[in-house]
Structures are given as C-alpha cells and as structure tokens.
Amino acid sequence: QVQLVESGGGLVQAGNSLRLSCAASGRTFSRYTMGWFRQAPGKEREFVAAINRSGGSTYYADSVKGRFTISRDNAKNTVYLQMNSLKPEDTAVYYCAAAWSSATILDGREYDYWGQGTQVTVSS
Secondary structure (H helix, E strand, O other): OOOEEEEOOEEEEOOOOEEEEEEEOOOOHHHOEEEEEEEOOOOOOEEEEEEOOOOOOEEEOOOOOOOEEEEEEOOOOEEEEEEOOOOHHHOEEEEEEEEOOOOOOOOHHHOOEEOOOEEEEEEO
C-alpha cells in the first residue's frame, strides 16, 4: 500500500511558476513509476508527465513540454513537478500517481495509487 500526498498548489498569475510535490509513504517508492495527471472542471483527467523508477526516463504531454519538468528524489520518497510559464489553461486539480512498473507509463488506468489532488489556478 502506498499513500500519496500532494502539496504546492495555489493561485498564480500567468507566466509565473509553481512547484508541486508528492510525498509517498512506504519503503518501496523507488520501485514505482510516478506520474502527474490533471483534471480541469468539466474535462476528463489527462496525462501530464511521468518518470520511471530511476528518474532516467521522463515523458511529457505535448501541452506542457518545455514548460514542466518532472523529477524525483528516491531518498526523500518524493516526486516533483516544476511548472514554469504557466497559462490559464493549466488550471486544474493536479494528481500524482504511482505504478508498480519499471516502464514510463502514460495511461492513467495502469496506475495503482493516487493522491487526493492539489488545486492549481492560473489567472490571466
């Protein structure tokens, strides 16, 4: 069982930055692929970024490529999402998720554990 707790969300103006953190419980964090997803009001959940166990492989949605960076610190059981040049369309609840896998996974259905989410609001 893995528990995930996101933090770092908030209200920012367009063009500014935020860093989300996701702290995981348990001793096996380094065995999980981690991902970030988001869901805007009235829209389906969408993939944002993923990172494999070692941190050596990452993948991004086209909408955030070049602006967002996913990273992890296995010693701290934490995964991060650095979000730069934020846009109003980035407004959503952001969720981190964990998958018992060595692959970099984009499909949310393959993730085993989810956090409760953190709200990010970008004003224009």
